[in-house]
Amino acid sequence: MHDLKVTEYHGIRVLTSAQVAQMYETDTKTISYNFSYNKRKYIEGKHYIKLEGTELKEFKASREIPDCHKFSAHLYLWTEKGALLNAKSLNTDKAWQAYDYLVDFYFRAREQKQEKEKNEVVPTTTSTEKIKEEDILPVMKEPIAVFRNLMAFADVNGIQIKMKSLQHHNSMMYDKRIAVRENQSFERVTYEIAYELAHYCIHHKDGNLINSPLEKDYNGQAERAAVMMIHMLDVKAQRC
Structure with a gap:
């Protein structure tokens, strides 16, 4: 479980169907079937990102892709909320255990690291100018x-x-x-x-x-x- 390779798309952590299957101890056919059967519950951009065409080619060229995805005409990337729906579809103890791990140690690992760094006090004697504070970003739920x-x-x-x-x-x-x-x-x-x-x-x-x-x-x-x-x-x- 701890050997899961990080997959990111434009700075946000996601999972391929192969990774979801690996974590939930099932196969990609089951993930695909559950998605097709419950498709009305999934929202593109919220639960998954569908890559095809140029986007897919660039994504494949930028990283190592599992064999089961190498020749696919499209690729689904699952967000944290999408991983939750996949766990609900399977509804096994292993899937729920894996989902808890993903939330704590995969999807939110960067946030936890940033929070830790924010709270650490680092002494310095060489600072000569005030660091400009980052602009406040508008809140985005999606x-x-x-x-x-x-x-x-x-x-x-x-x-x-x-x-x-x-x-x-x-x-x-x-x-x-x-x-x-x-x-x-x-x-x-x-x-x-x-x-x-x-x-x-x-x-x-x-x-x-x-x-x-x-x-x-x-x-x-x-x-x-x-x-x-x-x-x-x-x-x-x-x-x-």
């Missing part, structure tokens, strides 16, 4: 659904979004290309995409914003628009 809708909007408008090792910015936009800094939380990545898309929609005819005397005003407009976009998409996802 961040995966919000993220996928933003990506779909970008795709429709021919906007490319890539993860990059930026040094001084959380995100940047040039023409129809958006770069988002790596190693940020999933919610932060989602917000940065919304922020840059807001800039694109509102200011795409305003030229170079960085050197503009109205840069601060432009950024404020984009921030407010991004928060509104996220709230709207989040409400829509919760009602689906």
Whole structure:
């Protein structure tokens, strides 16, 4: 159980069907059958992420994939809530035991690590400037659904979004290309995409914003628009 390899999709921990089957001591056919039989209970973006086409190719190319998934035309990635529904479908002692482990030591391991680091006091004598506090992110109850809708909007408008090792910015936009800094939380990545898309929609005819005397005003407009976009998409996802 403790040998489970971490699978992440855009910064959020997920499980492939093979991993769910491994943890719950069943097989992928049973996972697939239970999903098909109870499909009305599963919500895409909340319980699972379906990868196909280009998304699937990029996902397979970026990591080692179990043999049972290598030639699949699509791939399901299960979230923490999706793993719960799979456990309910199986309803075995082993499945429930494995689910408890997944919650405590897999899905929420990063949160626990961050909380631990936050509470640790590290003495230092070399600090010379105050660290800028991170902006407060809008609350998202369905961040995966919000993220996928933003990506779909970008795709429709021919906007490319890539993860990059930026040094001084959380995100940047040039023409129809958006770069988002790596190693940020999933919610932060989602917000940065919304922020840059807001800039694109509102200011795409305003030229170079960085050197503009109205840069601060432009950024404020984009921030407010991004928060509104996220709230709207989040409400829509919760009602689906």
